[in-house]
Amino acid sequence: xxRSQVLICGGTGCTSxxxxxxxxxFEVEIQKNDLQDEIKLVRTGCFGLCELGPVxxxxxxxxxxxxxxVDDVEEIVSEHxxxxxxxxxxxxxxxxxxxxxxxxxxxLNDTTFYKTQNRVVLRNCGVINPEDIDEYIAMDGYAALxxxxxxxxxxxxxxxxxxxxxxxxGGGGFPTGRKWALCAPNKADQKYVVCNADEGDPGAxxxxxxxxxDPHSVIEAMAICGYACGCTKGYVYVRAEYPIAVKRLxxxxxxxxxYGLLGKNIFDSGFDFDLEIRLGAGAFxxxxxTALMTSIEGNRGEPRPRPPFPAxxxxxxxxxxxxxxxxxxxxxxxxxxxxxxxxxxxxxxxxGTKVFAxxxxxxxxxxxxxxxxxxxxxxxxxxxxxxxxxKKFKAAQTGGPSGGCIPxxxxxxxxxxxxxxxxxxxxxxxxxxxxxEDNCMVDMAKFFxxxxxxESCGKCTxxxxxxxxxxxxxxxxxxxKGTMEDIDRVEDLCNYIKTxxxxxxxxxxxxxxxxxxxxxxxxxxxxxxxxxxxxxxxxDLLTFTIDRDKCIGCGLCSRNCPVDAIEQTxxxxxxxxxxxxxxxxxxxxxxGACMSNCKFKAISKQ
Amino acid sequence: MKSLxxxxxIKSRMKDKVVLRDGMEGIRVVVGMATCGxxxxxxxxxxxxxxxxxxxxxEDKVSVTQTGCIGICQxxxxxxxxxxxxxxxxxxxxxxxxxxxxxxxxxxxxxxIGEYTIGAISA
Numbered sequence: 001x002x003r004s005q006v007l008i009c010g011g012t013g014c015t016s017x018x019x020x021x022x023x024x025x026f027e028v029e030i031q032k033n034d035l036q037d038e039i040k041l042v043r044t045g046c047f048g049l050c051e052l053g054p055v056x057x058x059x060x061x062x063x064x065x066x067x068x069x070v071d072d073v074e075e076i077v078s079e080h081x082x083x084x085x086x087x088x089x090x091x092x093x094x095x096x097x098x099x100x101x102x103x104x105x106x107x108l109n110d111t112t113f114y115k116t117q118n119r120v121v122l123r124n125c126g127v128i129n130p131e132d133i134d135e136y137i138a139m140d141g142y143a144a145l146x147x148x149x150x151x152x153x154x155x156x157x158x159x160x161x162x163x164x165x166x167x168x169x170g171g172g173g174f175p176t177g178r179k180w181a182l183c184a185p186n187k188a189d190q191k192y193v194v195c196n197a198d199e200g201d202p203g204a205x206x207x208x209x210x211x212x213x214d215p216h217s218v219i220e221a222m223a224i225c226g227y228a229c230g231c232t233k234g235y236v237y238v239r240a241e242y243p244i245a246v247k248r249l250x251x252x253x254x255x256x257x258x259y260g261l262l263g264k265n266i267f268d269s270g271f272d273f274d275l276e277i278r279l280g281a282g283a284f285x286x287x288x289x290t291a292l293m294t295s296i297e298g299n300r301g302e303p304r305p306r307p308p309f310p311a312x313x314x315x316x317x318x319x320x321x322x323x324x325x326x327x328x329x330x331x332x333x334x335x336x337x338x339x340x341x342x343x344x345x346x347x348x349x350x351x352g353t354k355v356f357a358x359x360x361x362x363x364x365x366x367x368x369x370x371x372x373x374x375x376x377x378x379x380x381x382x383x384x385x386x387x388x389x390x391k392k393f394k395a396a397q398t399g400g401p402s403g404g405c406i407p408x409x410x411x412x413x414x415x416x417x418x419x420x421x422x423x424x425x426x427x428x429x430x431x432x433x434x435x436x437e438d439n440c441m442v443d444m445a446k447f448f449x450x451x452x453x454x455e456s457c458g459k460c461t462x463x464x465x466x467x468x469x470x471x472x473x474x475x476x477x478x479x480x481k482g483t484m485e486d487i488d489r490v491e492d493l494c495n496y497i498k499t500x501x502x503x504x505x506x507x508x509x510x511x512x513x514x515x516x517x518x519x520x521x522x523x524x525x526x527x528x529x530x531x532x533x534x535x536x537x538x539x540d541l542l543t544f545t546i547d548r549d550k551c552i553g554c555g556l557c558s559r560n561c562p563v564d565a566i567e568q569t570x571x572x573x574x575x576x577x578x579x580x581x582x583x584x585x586x587x588x589x590x591x592g593a594c595m596s597n598c599k600f601k602a603i604s605k606q
Numbered sequence: 607m608k609s610l611x612x613x614x615x616i617k618s619r620m621k622d623k624v625v626l627r628d629g630m631e632g633i634r635v636v637v638g639m640a641t642c643g644x645x646x647x648x649x650x651x652x653x654x655x656x657x658x659x660x661x662x663x664x665e666d667k668v669s670v671t672q673t674g675c676i677g678i679c680q681x682x683x684x685x686x687x688x689x690x691x692x693x694x695x696x697x698x699x700x701x702x703x704x705x706x707x708x709x710x711x712x713x714x715x716x717x718x719i720g721e722y723t724i725g726a727i728s729a
Contacts, residue, residue, distance in 0.1 A: 002623070003656040003670060038653065040623075060669045084639035084672030128624065137613060138620035146610045260607040268608045 002040045004081060007057040009126065011046030011212055012244055014053035018070065022054055025073035039081055045213015047126035048367040049113055052092060062107050066092040113364050113383055118345065120353045121329040122369045125213030130248045133255035136216040142261055144332035145220050148227055149269040157228035158184060163339035165351030170196055170324030171399060171428045173417040179321060183311040184229045186319040191231040193222050194315060194322040196292055197238035200284040201400025202451060204431035206355040207325035209367050211245035215252035219275060221331035226273045229321050233274060237292050240279040249277060284455035288503045289322045302459045303503035326355055346372030350416035358384050360433035361391065372416040376406055380434060391436035399428020401448040402508030404515025424515055440537035441520040442527055445513045446474045452509040463506030466497040470513065477524060479540040480531040487524050491517060539590040542605050544583050550602035553578025557594035557603060563587050566594060632667040633713060638684040640675030646682035647701065654702035658709040668713055681724060687712060696724045
């Protein structure tokens, strides 16, 4: 009889910090202590607090261990599992902010990170074993598919999804119910459901975590969509760079087939549905729906003009519904708990919740799910735990290479589709990169543009040539050679690319530049007029200097300089014994090694 | 899968296995499992509780966990029963048979078995 369960995070974050080895160690230790009949090990999906990984939770008491290492396992088994004494030094204390219960335990859901989250999409992530269909079923899995097939007509299903107000979570925000309703009436001998799991934004990992932590929810939703829209075949297009997600999804599809939840005559309703996985080779443009379908067809992943829209002529020229992973993961819950329940969360035009991948200059890097309409301030300071090292918040970048940024002055913005669009930003798929005073906004725009230049498929000229020229202009500005006219040219070119590109990639590529120009124009001007980078990032505009009165002449900087640009002078500062050093600006490559090695804060950069 | 009943059957069979992760509400049985407790035979007691609670279908109401040394080593194995709004009951010198009785009378019937409590022994 199992008396205790040990949940080990098997998400990509924790796996890369060694959670597989920890699981192996647990197996060995549990055997050694002859506890295998009493303790069950469960490898789950992502818990969300990737910053604190590898994460291990022991139930039934719910003890939350963070940053566990293989060496800690023996102690956890012999102390906690055998003797019931928690290993206090590993217990997450939430910096003393959460209240412990009478046993000194802090429940996961009471920590500031989880307390105000509302987990709909991620409800099973970190709770069930994603490789065991039975655990999904125990959590009401496939009940929505059963309900749809036995009690509802396809029209009722589409109505329910429409009433819920769910909008596409891939970034566009198109109403999901309407998308389904557009495809449903189209007659064809074969229609398709496609799941877009080609999550390509730098810094975004929501979809990966859903596929890794709860793959069955996507499979179930695709079958529901197939029934509603009259499609009998589905494809999941997932990046080959997500090996764990691919593996778990493959296992999940096999298990669903075994149970007859995929295949012929599901629930004896006469409805057939089956799924296949297609691996993407990592081209960003394949996240665009028409390019994605072209890639599934076996062709080079290039977008094509719309109309015809995929609902009429999509995959293999047949009517196709395409939704993103997170969108699908909402569907079973909407069917089971009703459109009204879903619509009760969020704002007037953006219902439900949104998952964000928090990254950048933030204490709790990880995955959070919050109701639409939560303020950015709450996300960053309450859930995210604020900015490390007491630095000042400067801006949050959303939507990756297609998105914009929200400056500190708009930190009280309620995050939903329309509010973000209104300030010239976009929701995007959910990457949220936090930047502090040390980030240069021109450099950030350049980073994302560099990405889109690489990833432009080359089919249309505005995107292929336009983004390249735009990047060259930004390079000119960040190297101190820009003129005020260049800033205007950047703006013109942005607008041109935006209006003339063929697909979403090009149409949104200038967004990071436009948004930073809108909110941080003074930084661009500082680069051009003062030839200075206010944040001290753009190397060409930096000079490192040694304050000769602070320098004690220890020579540490000189020894660490990779290009021998630092030499001793004749000047001995009052109170110091040895002569000070100076940097030869001609030789200096601005690597910053001298500054980080100086123990007396005598070196500054400007 | 041909019917909702089949799905329901899997769900109820599995529910027991994931219910542990639902967090704790209701009655909480805590078994002292420090070295002193284990030496005095706390593990069979713990397992008796886990199995008994499950057999009686009490797993939604009762959770069984372990704790460290409570400090009264001479009375081990010690079992504490916590119920919301009620005073804690401390059973001492437990064994699997007594555990069975506690499940039957206390956890199911709501009757504290006075003779096994610490009050009866130290008095």
